[in-house]
Amino acid sequence: METFEADYSKYDFKNSTDYDVTFEKGLSEDVVKRISKLKGEPDWMLEFRLNAFKFFMKRPVPQWGGDLSKIDFNDLTYYLKPIKDRAKAWDELPKEIKDTYDKLGIPEAEKKFLSGVEVMYESESVYSSVKKELEDLGVIFCDTDTALKKYPELVKKYIGRVISQNDNKFAALNSAVWSGGSFIYVPKGVKVPMPLQAYFRINAESMGQFERTLIIADEGADVTYIEGCSSPIYSKNSLHAAVVEIIAHKNSHVKYITIQNWSSDVYNLVTKRAFAYQNAYVEWIDANTGALLTEKYPSVYMLEPGAKANILSVALANRNQHQDTGAKAIHLAPDTSSTIRSKSICLNGGRTSYRGLVKVGKGATGVKTSTKCDALILDKESRTDTYPYMEISEEDATVSHEASVGKIGDEQLLYLESRGIPEQEAINMIVLGFMGEFIKELPLEFAVEFNRLITLNMEGAVG
Amino acid sequence: MVDELLVKDLDVSVNGIRILDGVSLDINTGEVHVLMGPNGSGKSTLSNTIIGNPKYKVERGKILFNGKDLLKMKPDERVKEGIFMSFQEPVEIPGVSIFNLMRTAYLKSGGSTSELSAFRSRVSSLMSQLGFQESFMNRSVNEGFSGGEKKRFEVLQMMVLKPRMAILDEVDSGLDIDTLKIIGSMVKEASKSMGMLIITHYDRILEYVKPDFVHIMKDGRIVSTGGMEIVSEIKEKGYNYYK
Numbered sequence: 002m003e004t005f006e007a008d009y010s011k012y013d014f015k016n017s018t019d020y021d022v023t024f025e026k027g028l029s030e031d032v033v034k035r036i037s038k039l040k041g042e043p044d045w046m047l048e049f050r051l052n053a054f055k056f057f058m059k060r061p062v063p064q065w066g067g068d069l070s071k072i073d074f075n076d077l078t079y080y081l082k083p084i085k086d087r088a089k090a091w092d093e094l095p096k097e098i099k100d101t102y103d104k105l106g107i108p109e110a111e112k113k114f115l116s117g118v119e120v121m122y123e124s125e126s127v128y129s130s131v132k133k134e135l136e137d138l139g140v141i142f143c144d145t146d147t148a149l150k151k152y153p154e155l156v157k158k159y160i161g162r163v164i165s166q167n168d169n170k171f172a173a174l175n176s177a178v179w180s181g182g183s184f185i186y187v188p189k190g191v192k193v194p195m196p197l198q199a200y201f202r203i204n205a206e207s208m209g210q211f212e213r214t215l216i217i218a219d220e221g222a223d224v225t226y227i228e229g230c231s232s233p234i235y236s237k238n239s240l241h242a243a244v245v246e247i248i249a250h251k252n253s254h255v256k257y258i259t260i261q262n263w264s265s266d267v268y269n270l271v272t273k274r275a276f277a278y279q280n281a282y283v284e285w286i287d288a289n290t291g292a293l294l295t296e297k298y299p300s301v302y303m304l305e306p307g308a309k310a311n312i313l314s315v316a317l318a319n320r321n322q323h324q325d326t327g328a329k330a331i332h333l334a335p336d337t338s339s340t341i342r343s344k345s346i347c348l349n350g351g352r353t354s355y356r357g358l359v360k361v362g363k364g365a366t367g368v369k370t371s372t373k374c375d376a377l378i379l380d381k382e383s384r385t386d387t388y389p390y391m392e393i394s395e396e397d398a399t400v401s402h403e404a405s406v407g408k409i410g411d412e413q414l415l416y417l418e419s420r421g422i423p424e425q426e427a428i429n430m431i432v433l434g435f436m437g438e439f440i441k442e443l444p445l446e447f448a449v450e451f452n453r454l455i456t457l458n459m460e461g462a463v464g
Numbered sequence: 465m466v467d468e469l470l471v472k473d474l475d476v477s478v479n480g481i482r483i484l485d486g487v488s489l490d491i492n493t494g495e496v497h498v499l500m501g502p503n504g505s506g507k508s509t510l511s512n513t514i515i516g517n518p519k520y521k522v523e524r525g526k527i528l529f530n531g532k533d534l535l536k537m538k539p540d541e542r543v544k545e546g547i548f549m550s551f552q553e554p555v556e557i558p559g560v561s562i563f564n565l566m567r568t569a570y571l572k573s574g575g576s577t578s579e580l581s582a583f584r585s586r587v588s589s590l591m592s593q594l595g596f597q598e599s600f601m602n603r604s605v606n607e608g609f610s611g612g613e614k615k616r617f618e619v620l621q622m623m624v625l626k627p628r629m630a631i632l633d634e635v636d637s638g639l640d641i642d643t644l645k646i647i648g649s650m651v652k653e654a655s656k657s658m659g660m661l662i663i664t665h666y667d668r669i670l671e672y673v674k675p676d677f678v679h680i681m682k683d684g685r686i687v688s689t690g691g692m693e694i695v696s697e698i699k700e701k702g703y704n705y706y707k
Contacts, residue, residue: 412555419515420569421543434559
């Protein structure tokens, strides 16, 4: 039995109330009910959770990907750690993680935010002006719990529409016990002038284990959302099962950028999917490193003519890490098009797997889709695989698939060394060059951090 | 100051096969040495060994630069001493831009960050002399370059890095006459302030750069050394004449 105290005031801007909560390890219908009750949720959400719980119990642990056999569902806690407990948690953080923060040059306040020690990121002044601007545009941007309280009809209309409670075991788990995550609604024709970043959502749980993100772009809307960080995210719990749903209505554009770097004992099992309606354009830029095992395949279902998808999946697997990542492009309407690019690096015995699905349904004529997977393998101990699946039901589809596996060539190293660049830096340059296509997609501050993250990973990885 | 590259009694093997057999050379600042010889005679093995390509194993002999033992140094350390080698077949490095390479090389050679903009202008000016557009700086190293672009880029790097001893491995092969002219005159200009070893198949570049010494390499040995007269001798008699 674990006993702790939680502060739920973060879910409610008006009333600040402390709760005393007792939560045991393990999951039961009772736990699900108590979570919902604590949050003061409407009945339909409780039903949503309970249904999901049934699906979760029924579904077996998937066998097709990485090794999930060591997850002990009875040894996990299914509800948020309380804030007050976090205040002292900084001292308990593993030294390795603190050192990495220092090496990355992360400011003190941000370190605490990232490590989950502090919920509030000290950018309130920046945020308040952003907040005003968004309000004027009618854009809703808050955590999903707050959205459920303030905009229940919107949440009810869309939650589970893209990823049902019964989609897969981990989506079911998320649906049963979800907390936090981002909620974004962009009204018709509104183009959000700046990328929305998760850390703007002060007073919110942004990196919970079972976060639920829901992004709705109404007709003609345009929004870019960025979350995550290159610093390792420390988690006391070893399972992260998030769900991200995107609804891109007619003529809208949604771009979702994330970098995740979980600490090395975490199973990161995330379901991310978008519905793209007529002429909508959805982009996933998804980078994964850290974690014991990541299974994540951002998907776009192109449901109406002219919808487009662009998915860039990036993985870096160092010692004891398995990144099983990829993408799915599901063409269910004519004249839809998709581009999938995957870049992966493995070293020190790490393993990367590309797993992708390209589907062209019956009646989806005039489809164009291309997939390009590049893997870079830095030593003999490491491993990379590709599992591309294709189901093409229309003959006129233009389908291309390219895959390459490269090593850092001795000749490339010698070339850079012969220009006076030491071996380690030469390796970094080649690896960053390999990732260049991805780094270009990132906002500057993310690009800088990602560069440093790669460089850190390359330390001691000499040819 | 006069710099001296001294190669003495050098035996080199690759994958257990002996390629160089007792090669000796002595190159000083302001001297242009030309090394000629048939394909597979060991010319590129010599240049690769001087820069420190780990594939080439030195079995015997010495390579000294101003008395310092280059064989004990890694390639980048040799570069810091002032050695430069142009590659016969420069490798592509996707995603690494020309300017990133130049900038890193400049900073590694002791250049200061505060003078980066001056450095950049110098690179720009050299680029335009070599017939490159400004946008060339953003291209990936050697990726999709034509033969001529590759050679001009090698020469550009030599001009930018300002070495004290340059080894140019077939920097003139596969060039059209205009490119040859540009490269020839640049190499000539550079040769005044450094020692130079030009490895070539042809005498075409020698119309621009007059060598002080011409060496003929055959089967891993230097079989003849002399002046320009040797070049005409080769033209007349072919490499088979040399034993």
